[in-house]
Amino acid sequence: MVEEIKTLERKKAPAIVDAVDFKLQLKPYTKFTLKNGVEVYAIDAGAEEVMAIEWVYYAGNWYEDQNLVAATVNFLLKNGTRSKSAFQINEHFDYYGSYLNRACYNETATLSLHCLTKHIGELLPVVRELLTDAVMSQEELAIYQQNMKQKLKVSLKKNDFVAGRLIDVYLFGEQHPYGKYSKEEDFDKLNQQQLLDFYNQYYRQGKFVLFVAGKLPANLEPLLNEHFGDLTSNAVTTQSILSQPSSEKKFRVANDKDGVQGSIRIARPFPNRHHPDFLKAQVLNSLLGGFFGSRLMSNIREDKGYTYGIHSYMQNHIHESAWMISTEAGKDVCEATIQEVYKEMKDLREELVDDEELLLVRNYMMGSILGDLDGPFQIIARWKNIILNGLDEKYFYDSINTIKTITAEELQGLARKYLNPEEFYELVVV
Amino acid sequence: MINFEKFTLANGLRVIVHQDTSTPMAVMDVMYDVGARDENPERTGFAHLFEHLMFGGSIHIPNYDEPLQMAGGENNAYTTNDLTNYYIQLPAENLETAFWLESDRMLSLAFGEKSLDVQRKVVCEEFKEHYIAKPYGDVWHKMRELAYTRHPYRWMTIGKELSHIENARLEDVKDFFFKYYRPVNAILVVAGNVTTEKVKALAEKWFGDIPSGEKYRRNLPQEPEQKEERKLEIKANVPLDALYKCWHMYPRLDRRYYITDLLSDILGGGGSSRLYQTLVKEKQLFSNIECYHFGSTDAGLLCIEGKLVKGVTMQTAENALDDILKQIQAELVMETELQKVKNKTESMMAFEDMSVMNRANSLAYYELLGDASWMNFELDKYASVTTEDILQESRKIFRKENSNTLYYYSGN
Numbered sequence: 001m002v003e004e005i006k007t008l009e010r011k012k013a014p015a016i017v018d019a020v021d022f023k024l025q026l027k028p029y030t031k032f033t034l035k036n037g038v039e040v041y042a043i044d045a046g047a048e049e050v051m052a053i054e055w056v057y058y059a060g061n062w063y064e065d066q067n068l069v070a071a072t073v074n075f076l077l078k079n080g081t082r083s084k085s086a087f088q089i090n091e092h093f094d095y096y097g098s099y100l101n102r103a104c105y106n107e108t109a110t111l112s113l114h115c116l117t118k119h120i121g122e123l124l125p126v127v128r129e130l131l132t133d134a135v136m137s138q139e140e141l142a143i144y145q146q147n148m149k150q151k152l153k154v155s156l157k158k159n160d161f162v163a164g165r166l167i168d169v170y171l172f173g174e175q176h177p178y179g180k181y182s183k184e185e186d187f188d189k190l191n192q193q194q195l196l197d198f199y200n201q202y203y204r205q206g207k208f209v210l211f212v213a214g215k216l217p218a219n220l221e222p223l224l225n226e227h228f229g230d231l232t233s234n235a236v237t238t239q240s241i242l243s244q245p246s247s248e249k250k251f252r253v254a255n256d257k258d259g260v261q262g263s264i265r266i267a268r269p270f271p272n273r274h275h276p277d278f279l280k281a282q283v284l285n286s287l288l289g290g291f292f293g294s295r296l297m298s299n300i301r302e303d304k305g306y307t308y309g310i311h312s313y314m315q316n317h318i319h320e321s322a323w324m325i326s327t328e329a330g331k332d333v334c335e336a337t338i339q340e341v342y343k344e345m346k347d348l349r350e351e352l353v354d355d356e357e358l359l360l361v362r363n364y365m366m367g368s369i370l371g372d373l374d375g376p377f378q379i380i381a382r383w384k385n386i387i388l389n390g391l392d393e394k395y396f397y398d399s400i401n402t403i404k405t406i407t408a409e410e411l412q413g414l415a416r417k418y419l420n421p422e423e424f425y426e427l428v429v430v
Numbered sequence: 431m432i433n434f435e436k437f438t439l440a441n442g443l444r445v446i447v448h449q450d451t452s453t454p455m456a457v458m459d460v461m462y463d464v465g466a467r468d469e470n471p472e473r474t475g476f477a478h479l480f481e482h483l484m485f486g487g488s489i490h491i492p493n494y495d496e497p498l499q500m501a502g503g504e505n506n507a508y509t510t511n512d513l514t515n516y517y518i519q520l521p522a523e524n525l526e527t528a529f530w531l532e533s534d535r536m537l538s539l540a541f542g543e544k545s546l547d548v549q550r551k552v553v554c555e556e557f558k559e560h561y562i563a564k565p566y567g568d569v570w571h572k573m574r575e576l577a578y579t580r581h582p583y584r585w586m587t588i589g590k591e592l593s594h595i596e597n598a599r600l601e602d603v604k605d606f607f608f609k610y611y612r613p614v615n616a617i618l619v620v621a622g623n624v625t626t627e628k629v630k631a632l633a634e635k636w637f638g639d640i641p642s643g644e645k646y647r648r649n650l651p652q653e654p655e656q657k658e659e660r661k662l663e664i665k666a667n668v669p670l671d672a673l674y675k676c677w678h679m680y681p682r683l684d685r686r687y688y689i690t691d692l693l694s695d696i697l698g699g700g701g702s703s704r705l706y707q708t709l710v711k712e713k714q715l716f717s718n719i720e721c722y723h724f725g726s727t728d729a730g731l732l733c734i735e736g737k738l739v740k741g742v743t744m745q746t747a748e749n750a751l752d753d754i755l756k757q758i759q760a761e762l763v764m765e766t767e768l769q770k771v772k773n774k775t776e777s778m779m780a781f782e783d784m785s786v787m788n789r790a791n792s793l794a795y796y797e798l799l800g801d802a803s804w805m806n807f808e809l810d811k812y813a814s815v816t817t818e819d820i821l822q823e824s825r826k827i828f829r830k831e832n833s834n835t836l837y838y839y840s841g842n
Contacts, residue, residue, distance in 0.1 A: 305551025367502020
């Protein structure tokens with residue numbers, strides 16, 4: 001008997017606290033308004049002496065009249081002002097070990113600065129200069145055009161890149177901000193004056209919001225007011241642009257005759273975060289293909305070995321979304337992969353998910369959110385997403401509540417409503 | 431300064447505990463002292479394939495991922511030429527689940543045929559996705575074979591060829607496991623909202639009775655000094671000509687490693703670096719150019735790679751690059767230029783250390799190199815580098831006879 005007690009019971013899992021029992025909190029932000037009415041959201045947290053600031057402008061490709069104008073203006077922000085060359089600007093930010101990045105999305109375009117907190121005072125004046133005094137010179141534009149066209153040539157050789165562009169065209173139409181994509185001739189058409197006009201309207205006088213996180217200096221508010229509190233920040237009118245989904249649903253595209261894999265995208269339109277089904281569908285999505293233990297991954301990777309990975313997700317758009325399944329599979333098993341995806345949808349429509357699997361998904365999702373809220377940059381990123389989508393903290397707590405309480409019947413109802421193969425666009429690029 | 435405590439179990443397993451109570455999470459990192467460099471040249475890609483098999487069920491636990499997900503945890507793993515690392519993040523309350531899972535697969539795998547069958551295919555798809563389906567995807571296969579004649583860095587982690595993976599047998603899997611995946615060849619780091627006392631008790635409980643195994647003594651063929659410059663031309667279905675150059679550098683623990691690291695930043699680290707400013711912006715010969723190294727434990731490679739602007743000849747591009755390399759061998763870099771890359775290194779480390787996972791991973795890596803506490807002296811090592819060091823080392827590294835050049839031509 002004594003012997004047996006000593007033997008470790010290795011088959012039995014140790015007791016766990018179910019993650020669904022965790023009380024998850026999203027650390028509240030501090031908000032203040034600069035003299036010009038610009039809103040600042042701040043999270044002061046973290047152990048390292050680092051911080052990040054993001055300037056979010058309503059200057060995404062939604063606002064451009066011609067393809068690539070928004071992205072090009074965003075790119076050229078740090079390529080020269082009246083008093084500093086691109087090199088001097090880069091040297092300044094590099095010297096302080098900081099990272100100044102820009103990114104252009106559909107609705108917004110951003111400039112973000114990551115730096116050691118002690119250097120913030122040296123960096124903000126130059127950021128201001130970029131936002132008020134950029135020149136978008138002809139020479140910088142020409143280099144950008146040439147290098148971006150070359151980069152595009154290389155990307156077009158990749159099936160996954162081509163597939164990503166095409167599926168968005170089918171979902172939203174080529175004229176829609178979510179569907180349009182860059183072509184070589186679009187780069188050629190760009191001219192300096194239209195860039196400057198866009199810069200004037202959407203940056204120098206455009207609407208912006210600030211998100212700040214990290215170990216923040218005590219004088220953050222006066223500091224931001226000093227450098228950004230006097231800038232003009234006008235309201236922006238957002239035109240409504242309707243998507244024009246393709247009427248044809250199934251596509252097979254040849255891109256690389258020597259290729260060994262096909263890029264598969266299976267997608268359907270889906271409403272945005274304000275729709276009552278959105279949060280619940282997130283749970284169904286996790287079950288379908290949202291994590292390593294999902295049905296798609298277990299079947300198509302872990303059982304069949306058709307792919308290195310298969311994922312499903314909702315596209316991160318503000319106006320309307322899409323439910324996407326994406327994978328790269330061996331050329332000869334692409335069609336078999338698609339059939340298995342539809343089989344998994346069918347199972348979700350026809351069979352109730354059992355308690356154990358549902359608890360697994362709940363625990364996984366809760367643990368993942370808990371881990372994801374670790375650190376000031378992660379917390380502000382979550383807030384940013386909530387705020388830019390016109391939501392509030394209720395969205396966060398509703399999503400937790402949905403994960404904890406959604407039933408197998410509700411999931412099946414959603415599967416019947418949304419996971420019908422005939423409603424999906426289907427694309428293979430080989 | 432990263433604080434930690436360290437102890438060793440009777441079976442030789444080294445355990446490091448790093449406490450951070452500001453997070454609700456715990457992290458477990460298990461690093462095994464085996465990488466692609468330890469493979470048989472006829473069975474390459476094995477260390478990485480093996481990493482996949484570690485998720486195919488262990489002796490008492492048929493499914494690794496499910497119980498971890500049930501405990502709200504996430505995990506992943508990676509293999510390099512030098513090491514294999516497994517890491518878990520989960521709510522601190524459920525830390526014991528990580529001990530249970532990791533100890534069981536260190537004790538023994540289930541060695542199922544099905545798992546091997548499937549993962550062979552999965553890894554083959556990974557191989558295709560990253561190295562065959564991508565334009566320029568074969569560059570590092572070719573470059574490693576050019577630059578190394580004897581050292582096992584001459585193949586990539588993914589393996590030399592698909593057939594090596596396709597031919598892997600269950601027998602090989604077993605041998606590999608019992609040779610390398612033993613407590614005496616592993617390091618366990620537990621970090622986050624944990625106490626040393628609790629980790630000690632759990633480590634004894636779950637890892638204490640695993641047979642120690644035999645210490646793996648690495649004895650790899652050493653790369654002889656390169657005496658002649660090497661060149662290779664490739665023509666492929668890619669849209670742009672590209673130039674790749676590599677030079678042998680120094681092992682991870684050599685002081686000159688730090689000098690070379692800063693040198694690579696001066697040349698090719700971002701928008702104010704020499705290569706980018708001169709070759710992309712001023713002369714417009716390349717559409718992009720970078721300088722970096724692989725951070726290898728044994729003597730690695732310093733690399734420069736760039737894509738040529740359409741219409742520029744390879745000769746023109748290479749000459750312009752050579753001019754910049756000649757200049758850095760002829761004149762001291764400016765103090766402010768050196769300070770710039772030191773500042774960048776400092777801030778990069780601060781950002782990396784924000785994540786408990788990264789801290790745990792670094793502690794394991796430095797312990798593998800010799801001592802976890804070295805993590806706290808890295809910055810001093812960079813700080814001690816002088817402009818004279820940069821001058822001297824660039825003269826040694828950029829010798830013609832130390833160079834390997836790959837001309838990648840567009841076949842279109």
